[in-house]
């Protein structure tokens with residue numbers, strides 16, 4: 076079946092396609108512009124030249140092949156965590172726990188990476204990746220099961236599980252799995268074998284390529300398969316899902332497992348592609364950024380890619396900005412927070428830019444207060 | 449009655465993508481009258497009301513309130529112009545109390561602090577004044593729909609509405625509740641409130657309204673009064689052809705037992721036994737109607753039979769075998785079709801397209817999917833056929849079901865459930881919210897299923913529907929089946945008595 080010609084959603088493509096794209100990106104785009112404008116005002120007030128700062132930020136992110144490579148490297152784990160959050164959203168689940176799932180993924184990938192010697196890359200790399208994904212999957216299954224069997228809301232349980240993950244991985248890195256080589260005083264694991272590392276080719280991190288492939292895979296699952304239909308139906312109307320014979324409890328747990336696997340894989344890619352070991356503190360924030368990225372990407376599996384690149388670029392360009400314009404790096408965090416604020420409070424953005432309200436299917440519900448079981 | 453107009457709209461035009469929902473509509477509401485608005489599903493009634501209430505902005509048109517030109521751009525404008533609306537699908541916050549719901553939206557302008565005490569007192573006064581009994585402290589989701597509707601009306605009155613729009617208020621009410629509502633409506637008009645009343649029930653229109661306006665395909669086709677017309681006249685005006693208000697059906701030819709229910713008991717949400725030791729059977733080729741005042745366990749019975757609710761005790765056999773009744777999919781596979789009572793809760797995924805909703809219970813099967821991959825061509829083909837066959841009024845099957853008019857949403861569900869081979873049809877309020885033409889069509893379809901050998905369990909709050917469709921009638925009262933009688937052996941008034949819990953002394957219960 077040549078999907079392109081028969082999908083009814085696609086067959087109507089003509090001018091409707093551009094309008095669709097516009098409807099999908101207008102709010103995030105407006106939010107980004109608004110955040111940058113307010114960032115500029117803050118820069119002005121603090122005595123810096125916002126134009127100079129933004130130019131430096133841009134140069135630092137895209138100014139050279141090395142800069143671009145750095146941006147993509149920063150974006151890689153963000154695609155994964157954004158994907159994890161966006162995917163769970165489709166089943167009506169707000170997975171705040173991507174951070175914890177990502178940490179376990181990073182830790183297990185490190186353990187497989189340094190613990191096994193003598194494997195060829197072709198086996199060692201995927202083995203560590205899958206180990207990380209599995210760890211994240213298991214850790215994601217917990218809040219899923221708690222929700223189904225006890226009714227505990229996943230927002231609460233995942234927040235708590237994040238703390239547990241931070242502390243357990245801390246403990247492992249400073250105790251049982253600590254790097255005991257002479258001269259090391261830091262809490263961290265040994266460095267992983269070269270055979271477990273994910274390289275870059277011509278400045279493009281291969282982990283980023285994997286992230287793109289995963290995005291496409293998730294998009295395909297959600298829009299083209301019966302499993303995706305199950306997941307979206309559960310997210311949009313759990314009562315109708317039950318009526319339609321969909322196993323709601325199973326679907327919720329499965330979605331959390333897959334979401335956790337994506338976050339865990341993101342942690343593994345970070346370990347194998349960038350950090351080279353597990354070191355507490357190095358991965359903190361990547362999972363939380365996933366929430367921003369999922370919302371900026373309109374919870375679309377493909378939308379998270381530009382969103383992650385944007386945030387990755389800001390992280391990558393921040394040092395250059397500090398160097399050239401003498402602005403504190405932290406302004407980048409302020410702008411990022413403003414972006415999240417404006418996509419979440421999209422009413423403000425609509426008012427400012429006079430964008431008409433979205434149709435039913437585009438609305439993002441952050442959490443359902445009632446009517447769900 | 450004075451001839452001044454409470455509200456007038458001129459030349460209202462409202463377009464949706466691919467739909468001209470209101471086409472240069474003129475509508476005038478006199479002070480203190482009840483004005484019925486009638487029309488086919490998708491004729492544009494709700495749209496016109498939403499325009500009047502400021503929810504939709506019309507592409508063209510003018511408003512006059514009390515003879516003065518008015519600008520209505522949002523519900524706030526409408527409320528300040530004295531317009532209140534009770535929507536087809538209620539807009540209450542289920543977890544809030546009645547008082548909280550009523551002051552919601554007007555709380556800010558009232559006081560700096562949320563003054564629930566005063567609000568409750570005012571609500572009590574208001575409900576006494578109009579005979580609308582509501583308890584301000586009750587939680588909305590725990591109230592029966594009839595009371596929820598009262599809350600909506602009180603809410604409008606609390607905001608000092610002089611013009612009240614009621615969009616299909618009687619669709620979800622029991623006959624008793626309808627009587628109560630009509631009393632309230634008359635009281636309101638005596639106090640100078642003007643009412644626009646939408647319904648599909650012609651009897652109600654003739655009973656309660658002062659004037660009647662009929663819409664068809666976005667246009668007003670005429671205005672009349674109950675004195676000048678009758679049911680047939682109205683039906684013809686609406687649909688543009690003669691409509692059979694009575695179904696024609698031959699005698700049933702019951703065959704083997706398809707559904708056999710023995711000593712079934714079911715809990716509701718609060719763990720109260722609302723279906724108690726119920727036993728009955730339905731044979732292939734017959735329609736068993738379940739009559740009863742709403743809230744006597746019919747909903748829970750239907751949900752238990754369709755796998756949506758756990759069975760407390762008892763057995764259910766389908767074609768002689770025990771089926772896993774906690775698994776809706778196994779039931780679908782066994783040939784059970786289910787038209788659920790609440791179309792927006794169970795029946796549809798509103799953001800999904802009509803096409804997807806039409807395969808909601810078969811999307812995973814050939815030809816709609818293969819090896820877990822969906823086949824959109826088959827899904828689309830199916831929808832094109834069914835939209836045509838069931839006369840779903842829409843610009844196309846890709847439109848989200850949520851954009852359809854209420855009655856057309858119902859048609860989508862009926863189309864889906866009748867479009868596959870049916871062994872047992874469980875139809876709960878199958879024609880709720882449908883216009884007379886569509887009711888005629890759906891009734892014919894149900895009889896066709898019966899004649900093709902399906903067993904049909906029909907649950908309906910409409911006695912007329914039960915009387916004209918069913919072959920046997922089981923009356924439910926307080927969770928029990930108090931009588932099973934052949935349809936010809938019982939009069940409507942006897943049925944009414946049975947439904948109210950009194951026994952018929954004159955003859956023994958016959959089990960048909």
Ligand SMILES: Nc1ncnc2c1ncn2[C@@H]1O[C@H](COP(=O)(O)OP(=O)(O)OP(=O)(O)O)[C@@H](O)[C@H]1O
Nearest residue numbers: 464469489490491492493494495851852853854855
């Ligand atoms: N929000 C919307 N978006 C797109 N089309 C809509 C929307 N609301 C209504 N329509 C279309 O406008 C037409 C009129 O719908 P409306 O809800 O006014 O019908 P109605 O007369 O109230 O019907 P019913 O008796 O079934 O409730 C229908 O064809 C419907 O599909």
Ligand SMILES: [Mg+2]
Nearest residue numbers: 494536853854
């Ligand atoms: Mg309507």
